[in-house]
Structure formats: C-alpha cells, structure tokens
Amino acid sequence: MSATVSRQRHAADSSGSSFSLTASLLRLSKHIRYENLAAGLSGGVISTMVLHPLDLIKIRFAVSDGxxxxxxxxxxxxxxxxxxxLEGIRGLYQGVTPNIWGAGASWGLYFLFYNAIKAYTQEGRQTELSAGEHLVSAAEAGMLTLCLTNPVWVTKTRLVLQYNADPSRKQYKGMMDALVKIYRHEGIPGLYRGFVPGLVGTSHxxxxxxxYEGLKREQNKYKKMPSESLLSPLEYITMAAISKIFAVAVTYPYQVVRARLQDQHNNYNGIVDVIQRTWSNEGIEGFYKGMVPNLVRVIPACCITFxxxxxxxxxxxxEYH
Incomplete structure (x- = not known):
C-alpha cells in the first residue's frame, strides 16, 4: 500500500514538475524577439568580415607549442x-566562412536568448535586474548558444590551422568538407571538441x-535618463571596450585550452592533459599565448557588434528616436 502511495506521489510530482517546466518555457517564448536575432547577427557578421585576419593570427599564436x-x-x-x-589575401581569410556563420549565429542567438531570459526574469517586477541576475541570464544564454554552434567553431579552428599554401595539399577544402570529414572520422565527439572549456568560456x-549592463545603467543614471535610454555611439563603444577588456583578462586561458583541444596537429587526452602539458612545457605564459592579437581583434569586434x-x-x- 505504501509503495503504491509512494509511486502515486512520485507520478504527481513528476507531472507537476513537467507542467511547471512547460509553463516556464511558454512564458519565456513570449519574450523572444526575432529583431534581437537579426540585430545580433548583423553585428557579428560585420565585425567578422572586417577583422577575421586578426582572429586567424590569434589562433595560430594560441596553439604555438613548439x-x-x-x-x-x-x-x-x-x-x-x-x-x-605565401598565400595572399586568401591566406589571411582561411576559415572566414565558418567564422562568419559562427559569429553571426552566436551573436544572433546570444542576443536573442539573453534578452528573452532577461525579460522573463524582469516579468512582473518594477525593480531593475541586479548584477547577479544579468550574470546568470548571460551565462544561460551562452550555454544555449554554445550547444548549437560548437561544431562551427571546431570547423573554423581546423581551417585556420592549415599551414600549407598549396590548396591541393590541404586536409580540408572548405567549411562543408571539414564538417563532413570531422563527422566521418571522429563522429559527434569530434564536432564537440573543446565543448567543456567552451562552457567555462560562457563565464567570459x-x-x-x-x-556592460552595469556601465549602461550607471551612465543613464548619471545623465538622469531611464535605464534603457539610447546612448551615443561613443558611449556604447567605450562601455563595450571596457567590458571586453575585463572579461578577457579574467577568462583568456580557456581559449588557449579550447583551441589546443580542437587543433588537428596535436593529440591531447582531455582538458587536464592540455593544462598539464601546457604548464609543464610553457609555464603560465603558455595560457596567455595569442592574448595580445586577441585583444587587438576582440575590442574593435566587440565595439562594432554592440x-x-x-x-x-x-x-x-x-524604439529608435
């Protein structure tokens, strides 16, 4: 009898949890605005087209392990x-196709999810979100985005690490060829190499x-304007640059670990192996290789995107006035 009651309670709890989750997802879906997707995609594509060569250089320095x-x-x-x-302009734009796809999709989806989660959290409240709530909303948006875009980033890394100038001797002919070959030879795990450090990277x-949100809020408060008021281009650029420098300084080592896991020229047995070998062979400097070209690239890219x-x-x- 008690077992039956227990099963009934468990079923009721499961049904209640399922209903609650469905209701939450429906509420969240009401806040999805595809305008945010289009705007984020536009920013990501434009900044990538302009600055891809710097991204290529950053990755080549990041995997430079001797x-x-x-x-x-x-x-x-x-x-x-x-x-x-050796290769002309074509060489500097190796991997640009998956980078455009990846950056466009990532920024588009990120802004879509972030603004929807933020609006969902804000629903029914008069007070503004706290710094911690902005942090959680951005982290959740980052995890959702990474789940959808990680294969594109693996493809981009493989393409930019093709050093041979002769196209006929390159392992991958382009984005689709790389995706197919990675899947054929390495399966789904190959397409999701670097996923765990990528998850860590959502903290970035x-x-x-x-x-960025805190700076916008404080600037509008200083100007005695509503918190979501439109600011000047210079203000957006300044706040985007400051927020990016802060995030890069705190989280850059994960990008080195991720790039090395995705590199086709070296075999690591996982994140711990990458960390141990990098530390043993290169010291702390190894975890910050490529940071300068990364900053030179990401600061203007971030400013353009935002x-x-x-x-x-x-x-x-x-809302443009």
Whole structure:
C-alpha cells in the first residue's frame, strides 16, 4: 500500500514538475524577439568580415607549442606578412566562412536568448535586474548558444590551422568538407571538441554582459535618463571596450585550452592533459599565448557588434528616436 502511495506521489510530482517546466518555457517564448536575432547577427557578421585576419593570427599564436610543423612567427606583423607573402589575401581569410556563420549565429542567438531570459526574469517586477541576475541570464544564454554552434567553431579552428599554401595539399577544402570529414572520422565527439572549456568560456560573456549592463545603467543614471535610454555611439563603444577588456583578462586561458583541444596537429587526452602539458612545457605564459592579437581583434569586434546591435535592434523594434 505504501509503495503504491509512494509511486502515486512520485507520478504527481513528476507531472507537476513537467507542467511547471512547460509553463516556464511558454512564458519565456513570449519574450523572444526575432529583431534581437537579426540585430545580433548583423553585428557579428560585420565585425567578422572586417577583422577575421586578426582572429586567424590569434589562433595560430594560441596553439604555438613548439611543434616543428608549425610556422614560427616573431610578432603579429611578421605573422601577417608571412601569410600574405605565401598565400595572399586568401591566406589571411582561411576559415572566414565558418567564422562568419559562427559569429553571426552566436551573436544572433546570444542576443536573442539573453534578452528573452532577461525579460522573463524582469516579468512582473518594477525593480531593475541586479548584477547577479544579468550574470546568470548571460551565462544561460551562452550555454544555449554554445550547444548549437560548437561544431562551427571546431570547423573554423581546423581551417585556420592549415599551414600549407598549396590548396591541393590541404586536409580540408572548405567549411562543408571539414564538417563532413570531422563527422566521418571522429563522429559527434569530434564536432564537440573543446565543448567543456567552451562552457567555462560562457563565464567570459556573462562577465562582459554584466559589466556592460552595469556601465549602461550607471551612465543613464548619471545623465538622469531611464535605464534603457539610447546612448551615443561613443558611449556604447567605450562601455563595450571596457567590458571586453575585463572579461578577457579574467577568462583568456580557456581559449588557449579550447583551441589546443580542437587543433588537428596535436593529440591531447582531455582538458587536464592540455593544462598539464601546457604548464609543464610553457609555464603560465603558455595560457596567455595569442592574448595580445586577441585583444587587438576582440575590442574593435566587440565595439562594432554592440554598436550595430544597439542601433539595429532599436530600429527594428521601433524604439529608435
């Protein structure tokens, strides 16, 4: 008798939990605005098209672990000149297709999820969200986005790490060829290499968005305007740059670990193996390789993306005054 009652209670609890989850998802879906998707996608695509060569250089420095097969670069300028001399503009734009797809989709989905989660959390409240709530909303949006886009990032990393100037001797001919070959030879796990450090990396975006939102709120408070008032382009650029520098300084090592896991020229047995070998062979500096070219790339990329998003989203939502 008691077992029957227990099963009935368990079934009732499960039914209640399922209903609660469904109700929450329905409430969340009401806050989804595809204008945010379009605006984020626009910002990601524009910034990627302009700054992809710097991303390529950053990844090549990040995986620079002493293997003889890798080209040796003295500096960012030397790296760019070498690639230009061997392969021309085409070489500097290796991997641009998955990067555009990845950046466009990531920023679009991120802004879509982030603004929906933020609005869902704000629902029925008069008070503004706290810094912690912005942090959690951004982290949740980042995890959802990464689940959908990780295969694209693996593909991009593989393409930008093809060092041979002769197209006929390259392992991958393009984005689709890389996706098919990775899936064929490595399966789903191959497409999700670097996923765990990528999840850790959602803290990067969470810290960035928390800082960015806080700066916007304080600036509007200083100007005695509503917290969501439209600011000037210079203000958006300044706040985006500050928030990005802060986030990069705190979280950059995960990007090195992720890039090395996704690199086809080296075999690691997981995150712990990457960390141990990097520390043993290169010390703390190994975890910050490529940070300077990364900052040179991500700060203008972030400024362009946020500026485009803020203006395009308001234009599409009819809030541009």
């Amino acid at each position: 293997l003889k097969m890798r080209p040796q670069y003295d500096s960012m300028v030397h790296c760019m000149k070498t690639i230009w001399k 975006a969470a810290l960035q968005f928390m800082t 500026l485009v998003f803020e203006n395009v989203s308001r234009l599409l939502l009819g």
